[in-house]
Amino acid sequence: MKLYSMPSSGNSYKARLLLALTGRAAEIVDCEQGSEALARARAGRVLPYGKVPALVLDDGRVLAESDAILWYLGEGTAFIPADAVKRAQMLGWMFWEQYSHEPVIAVRQALLSYPDRAAEATPARLADLLERGHAVLRVIEDRLADADWLVGGRVSLADLCLYAYTHTAGTRGGYDMARFPGIGAWLDRVRSLPGYVGLSS
Amino acid sequence: MKLYSMPSSGNSYKARLLLALTGRAAEIVDCEQGSEALARARAGRVLPYGKVPALVLDDGRVLAESDAILWYLGEGTAFIPADAVKRAQMLGWMFWEQYSHEPVIAVRQALLSYPDRAAEATPARLADLLERGHAVLRVIEDRLADADWLVGGRVSLADLCLYAYTHTAGTRGGYDMARFPGIGAWLDRVRSLPGYVGLSS
Structure with a gap:
């Protein structure tokens, strides 16, 4: 591959x-x-x-x-739940990531990081993405209030998928992560997984 | 259920x-x-x-x-391919639908259909969604140039997922569907499936 x-x-x-x-x-x-x-x-x-x-x-x-x-x-690993309902719930988070999370959380990071996107980074656009992004992060925070992982009591593709742009939301995107202690603990759990590599590895 | x-x-x-x-x-x-x-x-x-x-x-x-x-x-039906690569390709179209298709094709239809969205339906917004939507439809048209269905030679969830907002793109969204004869034939194939029901059924 x-x-x-x-x-x-x-x-x-x-x-x-x-x-x-x-x-x-x-x-x-x-x-x-x-x-x-x-x-x-x-x-x-x-x-x-x-x-x-x-x-x-x-x-x-x-x-x-x-x-x-x-x-x-x-497929064939423990990162996809064996239970059909949990499997669909996992995919639900992944579709939500593409529809509701990435176009806000990742886009604000791109506007602030990539020189060829700088022209789009108007104050109004950045403010809108900031407000909407905090609401998006609140959805994850609420889910993690009574769960260590997004689906089924153990790490799944849903966590990895959402970790990707969430773990840089503060440093690259300017989101106020202090509001989301549940997310902070969840990011630490992902970082502690055996074999973990960081974004720049 | x-x-x-x-x-x-x-x-x-x-x-x-x-x-x-x-x-x-x-x-x-x-x-x-x-x-x-x-x-x-x-x-x-x-x-x-x-x-x-x-x-x-x-x-x-x-x-x-x-x-x-x-x-x-x-799950458990023929609408999900048995082959792992085709299954992932099918999901790829479904993620693409949520990220690239729905936010353009469905949104233009919503702006033109729902009274509570009318304030967003500015000429500039509608023109942007029209141009971007034609490019999105071109992706489907290109795929169907040498295939009856999006994945694996038979109907799958990818076709149903993309049918939903594509089949009303002309009537509700104002897209010029005459440019996309391959899509037209594909919509007819979906409508001919045994058990088919229309949107307003």
């Missing part, structure tokens, strides 16, 4: 984190924003619609979409 | 369509926008975060997120 991955991107990090936690190997092709490697992969039409992450399987088939890659790499 | 469903909403329709296609029964609780039934369900805290669709299982557990409900109802 070959994972085309952007080192600075939470979406790419999801797959790298799961590979590390499950002890699976894949060739990682770093494609940083603005890099020659990314331009080359796009020119070679390796990446569906030019996007990373993309997982190229040994038979040549390609998987896109970070959470679908997580699912593929997670 | 009890499905809390908004009759006019594509997200709710996904679950109703799959129930019909698989011949499964569920009690449908209609919760139209602005209805007393919706207000009652919200007041009774039945709906996670007040959102529909929500599927209440016989043991009282509740599933939210339209595509996670699709997954749950689809």
Whole structure:
């Protein structure tokens, strides 16, 4: 397997984190924003619609979409619950991440981090993303009020998926994480998992 | 099972369509926008975060997120591919729908259909959603250039998920569907499935 991955991107990090936690190997092709490697992969039409992450399987088939890659790499591991209802609840959090969390929490981080997004980073836009992001984080905080993990009493793909952009929400996104002590403890639990690697590893 | 469903909403329709296609029964609780039934369900805290669709299982557990409900109802049926790669590709289309398709194609329809969204329906917003929506539809059209279905040569949850808001994109959303003959033929294929029900059924 070959994972085309952007080192600075939470979406790419999801797959790298799961590979590390499950002890699976894949060739990682770093494609940083603005890099020659990314331009080359796009020119070679390796990446569906030019996007990373993309997982190229040994038979040549390609998987896109970070959470679908997580699912593929997670099948057959304990990161997908055995119970059908919990499995669907896990996917529910992952769809929620793509629809409600990423477009707010990750976008504010991108606007503040990537020079080519700076023009979009108007005060009004940043203020809107800040307010909406705190409401999004409140949903996770409420869920963790009486649970260590999002689904089924143990770590699942839902936690990894939401960890990716939540663990940098304060440092990169300017969110006030002191309001969310439950999230803080949950981030620590993820960091303590055997095999854990950080975003910049 | 009890499905809390908004009759006019594509997200709710996904679950109703799959129930019909698989011949499964569920009690449908209609919760139209602005209805007393919706207000009652919200007041009774039945709906996670007040959102529909929500599927209440016989043991009282509740599933939210339209595509996670699709997954749950689809498990054990031929609407989920047996092959692991195809299964992940199917989920990839479903994540893409939530991230890239629904926030454009469904939102333009909502702005034009629901009176409480009319204030957001500025000419600039509608023009932006029109242009971006045509690009989104082009992705589906390209995929269907050499395939009858989105994944694996037969109908899957990916097709039902994307059918929901695509089949009303012209009539409700004002998109120029004449540009997308492949999508037109695919919509007809979905409509021809045994057990098919329409949005307003």
